[in-house]
Amino acid sequence: MAGPSTRLRAIKLYKELHRLGRDYPDEHYNFQGKLRRLFEKNRALTDSEEIEKAFKLGEYIKNETLALYSLRKYRHLKRNYPANDSPS
Amino acid sequence: MHPSSARLLNILVPVKRAVDYAVKIRVNPQQTGIDLNVKHSMNPFDEIAVEEAVRIRERLSKGSEPVTITALTIGPAKSIETLRTALAMGADSAVHVEIPESAPAPEPLGVAKAIKAVIEKQKEKEGVDMVILGKQAIDDDLGQTGQMLASLLGWGQATFASKVELDLDAKNATVTREIDGGLEQVRVKFPMVITTDLRLNEPRYASLPNIMKAKKKPVTKLTPTDLGVSLEPQMEVIKVVEPPKRVGGSKVESVDELVEKLKTAGFTAV
Numbered sequence: 001m002a003g004p005s006t007r008l009r010a011i012k013l014y015k016e017l018h019r020l021g022r023d024y025p026d027e028h029y030n031f032q033g034k035l036r037r038l039f040e041k042n043r044a045l046t047d048s049e050e051i052e053k054a055f056k057l058g059e060y061i062k063n064e065t066l067a068l069y070s071l072r073k074y075r076h077l078k079r080n081y082p083a084n085d086s087p088s
Numbered sequence: 089m090h091p092s093s094a095r096l097l098n099i100l101v102p103v104k105r106a107v108d109y110a111v112k113i114r115v116n117p118q119q120t121g122i123d124l125n126v127k128h129s130m131n132p133f134d135e136i137a138v139e140e141a142v143r144i145r146e147r148l149s150k151g152s153e154p155v156t157i158t159a160l161t162i163g164p165a166k167s168i169e170t171l172r173t174a175l176a177m178g179a180d181s182a183v184h185v186e187i188p189e190s191a192p193a194p195e196p197l198g199v200a201k202a203i204k205a206v207i208e209k210q211k212e213k214e215g216v217d218m219v220i221l222g223k224q225a226i227d228d229d230l231g232q233t234g235q236m237l238a239s240l241l242g243w244g245q246a247t248f249a250s251k252v253e254l255d256l257d258a259k260n261a262t263v264t265r266e267i268d269g270g271l272e273q274v275r276v277k278f279p280m281v282i283t284t285d286l287r288l289n290e291p292r293y294a295s296l297p298n299i300m301k302a303k304k305k306p307v308t309k310l311t312p313t314d315l316g317v318s319l320e321p322q323m324e325v326i327k328v329v330e331p332p333k334r335v336g337g338s339k340v341e342s343v344d345e346l347v348e349k350l351k352t353a354g355f356t357a358v
Contacts, residue, residue: 016296025110066293074290076109077132080226081286083266 006051013058014039020065025072097148097155097256099141100216101179102203103134105163105170107227115330122227122328130170133222135177135291136284140252141220142178143289148254156180158210162202162319164189168307175302176294182307187319196232198319203233204240205315216279218261223248223283234283244276247283 014035021031042054107113108127116123130138138159145155159174159182161167166189171182185202187194194202207216224231238245246252246263250271253262265272266285276282294302312319340346 019296019299069293070290073109073132077226077286083287 098216099157100219101137101141102160102221103174104131104225105167106131106225115328130173131222131225136288137220137222138174138177139289139291172302175305176298185310192321194319196230199233200236202317203237205317219281221283238281243279245281246274246276248285249282250285250287
């Protein structure tokens with residue numbers, strides 16, 4: 001691990017993903033376990049390029065999970081509250 | 089109070105702690121309502137309302153108009169979580185009208201009266217120019233609070249908004265509404281009540297840093313007695329039952345079999 005600032009960045013990312021994982025819709029998907037394992041796997045990285053790649057992957061997963069949540073919610077709402085496009 | 093380009097635009101966003109959208113609704117054993125021992129979260133339409141208020145502020149802060157957004161909720165102690173979400177999404181401060189845990193859920197008229205009382209209290213400071221609410225709550229689907237509030241206040245209303253454009257100099261807003269058969273455009277003067285429809289915007293997810301920041305934002309606690317409002321229900325729910333379970337159909341092998349089944353079911357040839 002290179003430097004205290006990367007360490008802080010990693011902790012920040014971990015906390016964000018951890019918080020996100022709490023709302024995961026599938027109970028049988030071990031979000032926390034996977035998160036832990038992926039972070040532990042990368043803890044010994046020293047090359048700054050590799051570290052950046054790992055951060056990018058973390059950010060990517062964060063955005064994908066956010067997209068999953070908002071799509072799921074939007075689809076549910078759209079189904080239950082359809083747009084009025086025909087006179088009832 | 090009318091905003092001019094040098095003064096504040098004050099937006100009030102009432103939000104409701106409602107049953108979460110993903111929960112499978114079940115009728116309670118007493119058949120008087122639904123099982124409330126489930127996950128709750130902010131009503132999705134109210135999330136859209138908070139988002140709209142924040143976007144209005146983002147659009148306007150290109151000029152010099154500071155916009156303040158106040159979130160408001162009426163509910164038990166747990167409703168503070170909903171206020172924290174609103175604060176994390178961008179509201180500046182919040183008001184919590186706390187009711188006892190055992191109290192029945194307030195009815196729209198009671199809620200509207202309470203919101204009106206909060207607005208009158210705010211008049212002593214800078215007043216409220218705009219109230220943005222969700223069009224209905226997903227757990228009761230009543231869709232009455234916004235309209236009742238506008239009526240009690242004597243303000244114009246634009247409900248089921250799918251687009252809101254403000255004109256601060258002209259002191260009005262042009263709102264596109266979703267109605268049966270299409271869209272309608274109305275022009276409303278300040279102060280006004282707007283209720284949000286699904287297609288108004290996509291609410292942001294409150295990120296962890298914002299949730300942390302929200303912990304420092306001020307929350308005012310009030311009670312219905314402070315506001316001089318009674319939230320006693322005026323209606324009694326007599327019975328709630330689930331719709332009849334859907335019976336599966338059966339497949340037939342031939343036309344003759346279909347005719348036989350129709351005959352036994354009591355259908356006769358026309």
